[in-house]
Amino acid sequence: xxxxxxxxxxxxxxxxxxxxxxxxxxxxxxxxxxxxxxxxxxxxxxxxxxxxxxxxxxxxxxxxxxxxxxxxxxxxxxxxxxxxxxxxxxxxxxxxxxxxxxxxxxxxxxxxxxxxxxxxxxxxxxxxxxxxxxxxxxxxxxxxxxxxxxxxxxxxxxxxxxxxxxxxxxxxxxxxxxxxxxxxxxxxxxxxxxxxxxxxxxxxxxxxxxxxxxxxxxxxxxxxxxxxxxxxxxxxxxxxxxxxxxxxxxxxxxxxxxxxxxxxxxxxxxxxxxxxxxxxxxxxxxxxxxxxxxxxxxxxxxxxxxxxxxxxxxxxxxxxxxxxxxxxxxxxxxxxxxxxxxxxxxxxxxxxxxxxxxxxxxxxxxxxxxxxxxxxxxxxxxxxxxxxxxxxxxxxxxxxxxxxxxxxxxxxxxxxxxxxxxxxxxxxxxxxxxxxxxxxxxxxxxxxxxxxxxxxxxxxxxxxxxx
Amino acid sequence: xxxxxxxxxxxxxxxxxxxxxxxxxxxxxxxxxxxxxxxxxxxxxxxxxxxxxxxxxxxxxxxxxxxxxxxxxxxxxxxxxxxxxxxxxxxxxxxxxxxxxxxxxxxxxxxxxxxxxxxxxxxxxxxxxxxxxxxxxxxxxxxxxxxxxxxxxxxxxxxxxxxxxxxxxxxxxxxxxxxxxxxxxxxxxxxxxxxxxxxxxxxxxxxxxxxxxxxxxxxxxxxxxxxxxxxxxxxxxxxxxxxxxxxxxxxxxxxxxxxxxxxx
Numbered sequence: 001x002x003x004x005x006x007x008x009x010x011x012x013x014x015x016x017x018x019x020x021x022x023x024x025x026x027x028x029x030x031x032x033x034x035x036x037x038x039x040x041x042x043x044x045x046x047x048x049x050x051x052x053x054x055x056x057x058x059x060x061x062x063x064x065x066x067x068x069x070x071x072x073x074x075x076x077x078x079x080x081x082x083x084x085x086x087x088x089x090x091x092x093x094x095x096x097x098x099x100x101x102x103x104x105x106x107x108x109x110x111x112x113x114x115x116x117x118x119x120x121x122x123x124x125x126x127x128x129x130x131x132x133x134x135x136x137x138x139x140x141x142x143x144x145x146x147x148x149x150x151x152x153x154x155x156x157x158x159x160x161x162x163x164x165x166x167x168x169x170x171x172x173x174x175x176x177x178x179x180x181x182x183x184x185x186x187x188x189x190x191x192x193x194x195x196x197x198x199x200x201x202x203x204x205x206x207x208x209x210x211x212x213x214x215x216x217x218x219x220x221x222x223x224x225x226x227x228x229x230x231x232x233x234x235x236x237x238x239x240x241x242x243x244x245x246x247x248x249x250x251x252x253x254x255x256x257x258x259x260x261x262x263x264x265x266x267x268x269x270x271x272x273x274x275x276x277x278x279x280x281x282x283x284x285x286x287x288x289x290x291x292x293x294x295x296x297x298x299x300x301x302x303x304x305x306x307x308x309x310x311x312x313x314x315x316x317x318x319x320x321x322x323x324x325x326x327x328x329x330x331x332x333x334x335x336x337x338x339x340x341x342x343x344x345x346x347x348x349x350x351x352x353x354x355x356x357x358x359x360x361x362x363x364x365x366x367x368x369x370x371x372x373x374x375x376x377x378x379x380x381x382x383x384x385x386x387x388x389x390x391x392x393x394x395x396x397x398x399x400x401x402x403x404x405x406x407x408x409x410x411x412x413x414x415x416x417x418x419x420x421x422x423x424x425x426x427x428x429x430x431x432x433x434x435x436x437x438x439x440x441x442x443x444x445x446x447x448x449x450x451x452x453x454x455x456x457x458x459x460x461x462x463x464x465x466x467x
Numbered sequence: 468x469x470x471x472x473x474x475x476x477x478x479x480x481x482x483x484x485x486x487x488x489x490x491x492x493x494x495x496x497x498x499x500x501x502x503x504x505x506x507x508x509x510x511x512x513x514x515x516x517x518x519x520x521x522x523x524x525x526x527x528x529x530x531x532x533x534x535x536x537x538x539x540x541x542x543x544x545x546x547x548x549x550x551x552x553x554x555x556x557x558x559x560x561x562x563x564x565x566x567x568x569x570x571x572x573x574x575x576x577x578x579x580x581x582x583x584x585x586x587x588x589x590x591x592x593x594x595x596x597x598x599x600x601x602x603x604x605x606x607x608x609x610x611x612x613x614x615x616x617x618x619x620x621x622x623x624x625x626x627x628x629x630x631x632x633x634x635x636x637x638x639x640x641x642x643x644x645x646x647x648x649x650x651x652x653x654x655x656x657x658x659x660x661x662x663x664x665x666x667x668x669x670x671x672x673x674x675x676x677x678x679x680x681x682x683x684x685x686x687x688x689x690x691x692x693x694x695x696x697x698x699x700x701x702x703x704x705x706x707x708x709x710x711x712x713x714x715x716x717x718x719x720x721x722x723x724x725x726x727x728x729x730x731x
Binding site (some may be wrong): 022109415418419422428431433449450452453454456460461 | 533544545546547548582583584585586587588591658670
């Protein structure tokens with residue numbers, strides 16, 4: 001007699017041999033997560049309805065996420081020292097920390113892992129959100145729901161208390177304030193990586209060298225803490241290893257996103273999102289399994305492109321969706337069912353070419369300079385310039401600016417940015433208030449009217465433009 | 468060519484029957500609990516006067532929040548698109564539509580061809596909707612149909628500070644206790660609602676001609692308050708509440724014509 005989770009795990013690309021070998025771990029993790037037979041039945045249906053499981057690459061990505069979840073839940077049991085980082089975060093430090101001691105450390109963004117697994121695979125994120133609300137982050141206060149998930153996961157005991165947390169307050173203060181409260185409750189060490197996202201409108205792509213120095217010093221402080229708390233040295237060797245392994249992953253993802261831009265759109269952006277966010281949320285399975293999964297998916301998607309197979313009609317209006325929902329695939333599907341080809345997200349827009357303008361002494365400064373150049377963390381103007389680049393590079397008909405309603409850096413300029421793009425770039429923008437992590441108040445039904453009207457508007461524009 | 472547009476809103480269901488280019492009948496009923504039943508009932512009521520039955524309709528477009536639950540609809544389109552089509556059919560020079568319904572409000576920008584060029588909606592908060600007025604009517608003991616007329620008598624509108632319908636309800640109690648007249652309180656309520664719409668609509672912009680649709684358009688006080696806020700004259704169709712259904716019917720005619728053309 002098989003296990004109650006066999007069917008689901010096989011849909012997620014697990015082989016019988018692996019299930020047998022990992023049975024004890026899987027049993028323990030699912031028990032802690034309180035995932036029983038009924039949850040598996042619901043998950044099977046949910047995954048089949050919402051993920052393109054005809055594609056082996058998608059199954060492998062789902063499998064990578066499930067394994068990451070199991071690794072997360074059992075990290076302390078298995079004697080790992082645990083480091084959590086927040087989202088969004090500067091790419092690189094997490095990977096470098098992991099690369100410094102891959103067998104000793106577990107490093108991830110647990111909130112992102114829970115969204116993509118309990119949300120996208122098991123459709124059971126609500127209990128975690130409710131636990132977060134009951135344990136310090138009540139609803140109705142405009143608090144970041146990604147933090148609510150972190151608080152809820154710890155409160156329910158499904159994610160272990162970490163040894164070290166890096167609080168990414170350079171982007172938003174909510175993460176770091178939550179970590180401060182969690183430190184009080186759980187006693188773990190927190191390292192604050194502060195920065196400055198403020199600059200004069202129009203300054204980008206220029207930046208003050210002092211910003212590089214400051215953020216670089218903050219990142220270096222993080223590595224000192226890793227040495228002190230975990231006894232692990234994040235040296236240049238670890239950095240090089242992290243950069244070379246992640247480069248492979250990002251190259252594969254880059255190829256996937258380029259293929260996904262074909263007309264008709266050959267794959268849902270739910271699936272490209274699985275790959276992109278795996279790179280953001282995981283440092284273990286992302287590197288171990290991500291490249292292979294994405295390479296297989298690229299081959300399968302290429303076949304669809306060659307045969308003209310699409311998940312959206314050919315000629316559909318092409319839009320950039322700021323970001324696909326992390327936890328609820330039905331929202332992205334609703335947009336695609338409205339007849340929109342999600343040609344890009346903010347994360348798939350290629351960054352500008354790297355140029356070294358300041359003198360780097362440390363890896364932290366090197367990383368900090370790169371962040372200034374990419375634009376997302378530079379300023380609101382840097383962010384909106386990426387939108388403008390996307391319209392040009394991806395030949396977009398419009399933008400869905402699905403901003404996180406409770407995220408100050410995104411919500412505050414949301415309407416201003418819409419107007420700027422419309423006036424300066426010349427494409428319509430749908431300013432869509434939503435929650436990328438918690439769709440209870442922003443579900444597909446609630447957002448549908450705006451998205452469908454926007455889609456219709458773009459179709460008419462395309463038709464008129466052709467005449 | 469007999470077609471219909473059915474608009475199922477949160478509060479009311481509307482139907483318009485079109486024969487060639489002429490509206491031959493329309494109907495409005497409360498939506499109630501069952502969207503499907505409301506859709507059937509309002510369509511049948513509209514058809515009674517025509518002597519036709521639902522199965523004789525050649526094409527039906529549904530719209531409104533309940534648009535996907537109308538079993539006999541051939542196509543579902545958003546109320547934004549339908550309101551634009553409805554208003555454009557009556558007023559070719561319309562460039563801005565303000566639609567305030569029971570539970571949401573919209574500002575829709577039209578280009579010179581009458582197509583939707585921009586829009587903004589507020590359906591998360593009741594403070595800019597007909598629901599706000601309904602709640603205030605109960606608190607102040609007036610009929611909804613009289614609110615607008617009475618508000619025009621208020622020469623010193625009270626400042627309504629709450630942005631939430633529920634908290635504004637509490638504020639009404641305080642305002643009455645302080646001895647403010649009903650007229651001035653109502654004037655303040657109308658001004659508050661209009662102000663919210665004006666701010667919301669800034670991202671679309673207000674261009675003439677401005678047309679006001681939805682059930683709240685029957686309120687002369689809101690119309691006046693909106694004119695004061697945006698500084699432009701506002702036009703109200705004879706039947707502002709059926710603009711969505713009218714637009715849906717017009718789009719039904721277009722859809723049917725293109726299907727017929729394809730067949731030929």
